[in-house]
Amino acid sequence: MKHAQELRIIPLQFEKEIQPGDSLVREVVSALRRTKTAFRPCDILVVKHKIVSKLEGQIVDLAKIEPSRSSQKWAQQYGLDARVIELALTQGRRIVRRKCGVLITETRHGFVCANSGVDVSNVDGGRHALLLPDNPDRSAARLHRDLKKHLNLLIPVIITDTFGRPWREGLTEVAIGIAGMKALHDYRGCRDPHGYPLRASVDAVADQLACAAGLVCGKLNRVPACIIRGFAYEPGRGTARDLIRPARTDLFR
């Protein structure tokens, strides 16, 4: 029987706003130093996608967006910003639902979320919108590699966004980019303590880690990242694509 160990979630408070071209590793290491600890071999770094998008310049001047007639009409009906709707439509590859003032799309990456992940909060007060990173797995891999160079440690990296969900109220964090660990833990083939085979037991550990991080990375404080210490992750070439259900097994397309 495996013994469970305590988990710690250590918030990383940044001193300044991230700017395009900043060194994220340097910010992370200096934030961690202020908490009077250093990286340890079993740590996982979880980062909100917003600072990654800012760093990578995934930012759009809303003044330059010309919304279509249909975006204008729909935005007006629900008191929304037509430019954000227009941008969301260009960032999606499929509209999943457009109803009651909510636009759910499938992004180029395959994520199903509101407004293709286009966000105006926590940017600069409404003039610019932030897009998802172009390739969040690649962004995670870059940070993973930079941490290795800097610290000589293999620290898995998870990049998160905040998604809504069908049937349930409220938003939760999900993993949209992963490097250095598996996204899913597969218990199929294992048996429970009574010897009963576990059938439907694949845990979305990267999403659960994202949620745990969401408890310390708030919207109103400047904590865009945290360390999760003590989780027995499965090392390997993880990808956020493993968390996207393929069309053929998706009951809700």
Added chain:
Amino acid sequence: MKHAQELRIIPLQFEKEIQPGDSLVREVVSALRRTKTAFRPCDILVVKHKIVSKLEGQIVDLAKIEPSRSSQKWAQQYGLDARVIELALTQGRRIVRRKCGVLITETRHGFVCANSGVDVSNVDGGRHALLLPDNPDRSAARLHRDLKKHLNLLIPVIITDTFGRPWREGLTEVAIGIAGMKALHDYRGCRDPHGYPLRASVDAVADQLACAAGLVCGKLNRVPACIIRGFAYEPGRGTARDLIRPARTDLFR
């Protein structure tokens, strides 16, 4: 600016299987004592529903279930146990999807999940099935009250189950019963550090706490509960009903 504090998730390893009529508070306190800590004022107790269901005798002898012809046929087609399917159908009030060997229902409580939450793993090797607690909010409230009596502390309680999700692979934990804290944190009306008003910002904190707990409460170890220490929850009369999206705003019915 609120400063974020570190979160700790302390697994509670039970010495024995819970039996109907056991004192859950006693088991929790003695498990906590073995970790060489005691409850503190800002702790939250998270408990897997299975031990609550066992305690409350929410257990069904599968030998006594007579599956209908249609359950038999469907179960045979996908290599499932027809008795479990039959039981799941009686526990649901609406079939949401029945496709590709997966049965998604809305339970009496209003939760949308596979097989109405009926589970055969981690019970007794396949002879009995476990149902959800009759009223998980009430179960949480009872535990909350018992903890207060025992410790003279107001410890919020969350009871969890493991649900699948549309569009995303893998299971995550969700809150199905809550006492002593709010299920949602509502940031609407607040402004981000740039002064931009937060619109769609209601966090499902109880579900994120459930996910965080899921990282230490495993399927293969006997850790059916944990303490989450350091989260600034909003005290109050929470209920898991707040996490269920009402039919009128549900885009995916």
